[in-house]
Amino acid sequence: MLxxxxxxxxxxxxxxxxxxxxxxxxxxxxxxxxxxxxQIARGETLGLVGESGCGKSTLGRAVLQLRRPTSGRVLxxxxxxxxxxxxxxxxxxxxxxxxxxxxxxxxxxRRKIGDIVAEPLVIAGVKDAAxxxxxVHEVMSAVGLDPSLVVGRLPHEFSGGQCQRxxxxxxxxxxxxxxxxxxxxxxxxxxxxxxxxxxxxxxxGRFGLTLLFIAHDLAVVKAVSDRVAVMYLGRLCEVGPSxxxxxxxxxxxxxxxxxxxxxxxxxxxxxxxxxxxxxxSPIAPPxxxxxxxxCPRADQRCSDEIPELRAVAPxxxxxxxxxxx
Amino acid sequence: MTDNGLLSVEDVQVDLPxxxxxxxxxxxxxxxxxxGQTLGVVGESGCGKTMLSRAILQLLPKKAKLSxxxxxxxxxxxxxxxEKLRKLRGRSLAVVFQDPMTxxxxxxxxxxxxxxxLQEHLELDDASATRRSVELxxxxxxxAPEQRLAQYPHQxxxxxxxxxxxxxxxxxxxxxxxxxxxxxxxxxTIQAQILDLLAREQRRRHMAMILITHxxxxxxxxxxxxxxxxxxRVVERAPTPALFKKMRMxxxxxxxxxxxRLDTAPHTPLPAISGRPPDPTRPLQGCSFSPRCRYAAAGxxxxxxxxxxxxxxxxxxxxxxxxxxxxxxxx
Ligand SMILES: Nc1ncnc2c1ncn2[C@@H]1O[C@H](COP(=O)(O)OP(=O)(O)OP(=O)(O)O)[C@@H](O)[C@H]1O
Ligand SMILES: Nc1ncnc2c1ncn2[C@@H]1O[C@H](COP(=O)(O)OP(=O)(O)O)[C@@H](O)[C@H]1O
Ligand code: SF4
Ligand code: SF4
Ligand SMILES: [Mg+2]
Ligand SMILES: [Mg+2]
Numbered sequence: 193m194l195x196x197x198x199x200x201x202x203x204x205x206x207x208x209x210x211x212x213x214x215x216x217x218x219x220x221x222x223x224x225x226x227x228x229x230x231q232i233a234r235g236e237t238l239g240l241v242g243e244s245g246c247g248k249s250t251l252g253r254a255v256l257q258l259r260r261p262t263s264g265r266v267l268x269x270x271x272x273x274x275x276x277x278x279x280x281x282x283x284x285x286x287x288x289x290x291x292x293x294x295x296x297x298x299x300x301x302r303r304k305i306g307d308i309v310a311e312p313l314v315i316a317g318v319k320d321a322a323x324x325x326x327x328v329h330e331v332m333s334a335v336g337l338d339p340s341l342v343v344g345r346l347p348h349e350f351s352g353g354q355c356q357r358x359x360x361x362x363x364x365x366x367x368x369x370x371x372x373x374x375x376x377x378x379x380x381x382x383x384x385x386x387x388x389x390x391x392x393x394x395x396x397g398r399f400g401l402t403l404l405f406i407a408h409d410l411a412v413v414k415a416v417s418d419r420v421a422v423m424y425l426g427r428l429c430e431v432g433p434s435x436x437x438x439x440x441x442x443x444x445x446x447x448x449x450x451x452x453x454x455x456x457x458x459x460x461x462x463x464x465x466x467x468x469x470x471x472x473s474p475i476a477p478p479x480x481x482x483x484x485x486x487c488p489r490a491d492q493r494c495s496d497e498i499p500e501l502r503a504v505a506p507x508x509x510x511x512x513x514x515x516x517x
Numbered sequence: 518m519t520d521n522g523l524l525s526v527e528d529v530q531v532d533l534p535x536x537x538x539x540x541x542x543x544x545x546x547x548x549x550x551x552x553g554q555t556l557g558v559v560g561e562s563g564c565g566k567t568m569l570s571r572a573i574l575q576l577l578p579k580k581a582k583l584s585x586x587x588x589x590x591x592x593x594x595x596x597x598x599x600e601k602l603r604k605l606r607g608r609s610l611a612v613v614f615q616d617p618m619t620x621x622x623x624x625x626x627x628x629x630x631x632x633x634x635l636q637e638h639l640e641l642d643d644a645s646a647t648r649r650s651v652e653l654x655x656x657x658x659x660x661a662p663e664q665r666l667a668q669y670p671h672q673x674x675x676x677x678x679x680x681x682x683x684x685x686x687x688x689x690x691x692x693x694x695x696x697x698x699x700x701x702x703x704x705x706t707i708q709a710q711i712l713d714l715l716a717r718e719q720r721r722r723h724m725a726m727i728l729i730t731h732x733x734x735x736x737x738x739x740x741x742x743x744x745x746x747x748x749x750r751v752v753e754r755a756p757t758p759a760l761f762k763k764m765r766m767x768x769x770x771x772x773x774x775x776x777x778r779l780d781t782a783p784h785t786p787l788p789a790i791s792g793r794p795p796d797p798t799r800p801l802q803g804c805s806f807s808p809r810c811r812y813a814a815a816g817x818x819x820x821x822x823x824x825x826x827x828x829x830x831x832x833x834x835x836x837x838x839x840x841x842x843x844x845x846x847x848x
Contacts, residue, residue, distance in 0.1 A: 455738065
């Protein structure tokens, strides 16, 4: 096959192929991401869920080449980012952005909001100050901030929700095609969380964005995602259309995550059946299926053989020897 | 509630002097919890939940001004001699914080901390205290408890540390446990395990519990009564089923509606609450929720609504225009 050069609307905007990311710690290796493959179509939001430490942020950062993967490929619009260097990578970086979990910590406390939001323009070489100012005003208004009241102030004068709006403005200013949102609402209160989720949805429509939306809260992920990928200890367990995945989970881990969500209805009593246990260390992950130490269905085959992702329903893939459907 | 209350909080008010002026963190709060009962306290960050629990435990910052009464088992904690109070805390009154490191000592092993707590309040020799510690760690779901005794807090995950903090809090069989956002920093699966653990231990000990959280989902299935706080005040209080079926206060309704739910389709816009809570050093003249309330009318901006009784004395709300229709769990 010829190397894709021009955008093909039928091709996924992002294709991650057998991605591995390892961190050396002393003489040991943290297996943070171990052979993840996924695709995101143009205009799609893929949700990525999993418990703390399962490798979600590592995957997001490796996709953007903020951390170079150990092996595997990341095709963005047909170009392999993992082999790109220097200018070519810089050009590509204008098209992809990242929004972080902790909005306040991700803003430089000593710089004015206007300068923070304009920074990507400066880096991208937009020299005309008036042009920069115009773009900053446009994007600030788009995220629901009054530019005249905001640009001259410092980050500490703003609440968490407002800081997240500022981060979103900064991510949007270069008109990117793809944004990795790494737990953008985890640090926010319920009322503000809904505002920011709505804003992200609105911006997605307005700017024609494609999103990788990382979170550990399944209800939050479902609110914004077309498809959802469930990750456990560095591997994907299950991928599928949001409605379908929540209605009929195929992987025992997906089912556990769904069961653990507190339901705001006093008639739904918690089952108190969540098995006690936590994910094992990614330094020495279990053989075979990594979920087997917590899985009620585990048997010998699960410790001997790594389950591969395979289709169980249209669009729904599961990596399990004994799926629930 | 037939029990007339193991704990009763009466007109408790906490004022904190700040460079920006006086900050009323807790504004004339009244609450009651009976033995074996769980009271949920819900509200956004900064609404005064932690200051209220610290007021009950008398663990406020030195500069804080506290007034009102905190009656525990017939005695007013605010009038108690410091020595008596110290005995009561840890023995009859225990607390679990959001960050387990608030109550754990980083330089002491888990074993030392458990054994010291046990021996401070109960007459136990070393062997029985050790045995009891192992039992407690096993009860809170810590695998290989004997080996854990020699470990330090930093060698455990966040979920494990919270379990240890709970083991210490439960060690002297307290009659009231205050759990201040015990699972906010944890994953959903670990959260479910910790909440299950608290519920189980509570039933077993017939203990009273105050479960503080910002998540209405957490209180729905796990409490007998709920108090909703906003800007330092209790704005609605009711038995849990009544609260969810007939919420009267617009803020409670808005909090519930803003929660993303698994039973709504993707890309459904969430009914967000506009704006944010008022600056606590600049109290509003009218209803604190008025700038964000979709039912607000003229009087709401100039007068404060008092807590009013709904159909039963147990259900109270502070609003001039209470919601009459059934909210039916946000459907
Ligand atoms: N720079 C690093 N050096 C060594 N190990 C790391 C490094 N960054 C992350 N890890 C480890 O890699 C694993 C995956 O971490 P990662 O931050 O990607 O998880 P996550 O799913 O984003 O978790 P969270 O929900 O807590 O944000 C974890 O075990 C983590 O401790
Ligand atoms: N040590 C302190 N000094 C001054 N103000 C404080 C202190 N701790 C909390 N506050 C303020 O008191 C109010 C209530 O805080 P808190 O009880 O911690 O809220 P919650 O637990 O509901 O998030 C907030 O406005 C907060 O900023
Ligand atoms: S492969 Fe085995 S251990 Fe893994 S999830 Fe499936 S049944 Fe459980
Ligand atoms: S008193 Fe008025 S502003 Fe306050 S909650 Fe009720 S309707 Fe809304
Ligand atoms: Mg992360
Ligand atoms: Mg608090």
